[in-house]
Amino acid sequence: MTDIIKRNARAILLDGNELVLIKRTKPGRDPYWVSVGGGVEADDASVEAALHREVFEELGGKLERAELVHLITDELEGGIGVQHIFAARLESMDLAARTGSEFTKPERGGYEVARVPFTAEAVRDLNLMPPELAQFIAANTDAIASVVDTPFREG
Template identity: 80%
Template structure:
C-alpha cells in the first residue's frame, strides 16, 4: 500500500450564490485560480478542522457548514498526496482579519480573493487548478449547491 505523505483540505466555497476563489498571479506565469485551503498540519485535530483554519487564514472567514465531496490523489516522490475537497458555505468574510503568512511575501506573487458566478460556464472559463477540480465543479454545480441547501439556477 502506498503511503499518504501529504494531505490538504480545500473548499468549493460558496458565499451567497457565488464561488469564492483565490486568483494567483506570479511573474512569468499566466494568472490562475485556486480554491481556498491548504495543507493539513500536525496539530489540526481533523481534516475538516484544517479547512476551517485555512478559511480563516486566507479570508478571515468562518464556515457555516462543510461536506466532503471529492478526493484528488497526487503522485509524489515519496508517496501520495490527498486533497480533501469540501463543499462549504461561507458564513462570514473579513479580509482585514486574514492571517496567512503568504500574504506578507511578495515573492510568492499575488493572492486576490475573487467572487465568480457559481455556474458550470463560469468555472470552465477560468484557469482553475487543479484541472480535475475544475472539471468536478463544472459537472456538479447543481449537486454541490443542493448539498449546501441552495439550488443554483444556471444562466
C-alpha cells in the same frame, strides 16, 4: 498500500450564488485561480479542522457548513498526496483578519479574493487549478449547491 505523505483541505466555497476563489498572480506565469484551502498541519485535529483554519487564514472567514464531496490523489515522490475537497458555505468574511503567511511574502506572488458566478460555464472559463477540480465542479454544480444548502439526515 501507498503511504499518504501530504494532505490538503480545500473548499468549493459558496457565498450566495457565487464561488469564492483565490486569484494567483506570479511573475512569468498567466494568472490562475485556486480554491480556498491548504495543507493539513500536524496540530490540526482533523482534515475538516484544517479547512476551517485555512478559511480563516486566507479570508478571515468562518464556514456555515462543510461536507466532504471529493478526493484528488496526487502522485508524489515517496508516496501520494490527497486533496480533500469540501463543499462549503461561507458564513462570514473579514479580509482585515487574514493571517496567512502567504500575504506577508511578496515573492510568493499575488493572492486576490475573487468571486465568480457559480455556474459550470463560469468555472470552465477560468484557469482553475488543479484541472481535476475544475472538471468536478463544472460537472456537479447542482449537486454541490444542494449539499451545502440541505442538512444531511440519516434515514
